[in-house]
Amino acid sequence: MTLRDATEADLPAIVEIHNAAIASRISTAQLDPVRVEERHDWFRAHSPHQYPLWVAQIDNAIAGWLSFREFLPRQAYRGTAELSVYVRENFRRRGIGRRLLQAAIARAPQLNLHTLVGLIFAQNQPSIELFRTVGFERWGLLPGVARIDYQARDLAIFGRPV
């Protein structure tokens, strides 16, 4: 498996993986499928030196991706970033999510980050377990802040210093 910075040519695969997770209803607050054309600005908001976007490639397949993004816009939060990680269904439970998160933790100091967070729906057990395996702890719970298909969802905040 190779972990590398994503290129714009990876965007269709990234979007495909994202859309499969959107359909699961437990992974993301994005509810409607996204189109590649809508994601170019999101893609360009990443940079290898500030908020990287990485893909995990196995042979010719994009098996998963990880993104860093700004946690909150005010200056005092500059050293904190939010991570999102997505793995294609047929590549799950092979350690890809863990490898991506471990790489993010290892890279964080070079990105001038001191803290990483994951904002995870409380019923997203696979993601919660994954973040826990690499040392994240639950720092908070925002009860009922999201509505998915008319159901209230709690948002858990997982974090770790790096």
Ligand SMILES: CC(C)(COP(=O)(O)OP(=O)(O)OC[C@H]1O[C@@H](n2cnc3c(N)ncnc32)[C@H](O)[C@@H]1OP(=O)(O)O)[C@@H](O)C(=O)NCCC(=O)NCCS
């Ligand atoms: C969460 C997700 C990224 C995990 O990726 P993955 O590559 O399958 O995870 P890994 O194989 O690296 O798993 C590492 C550990 O996490 C935990 N874990 C992963 N999936 C799990 C599951 N379905 N149930 C329970 N624990 C799980 C286990 O402890 C696992 O270690 P083990 O396989 O040795 O038991 C993947 O399920 C996914 O893409 N889900 C949809 C997207 C999503 O919800 N992303 C999170 C939003 S931030």
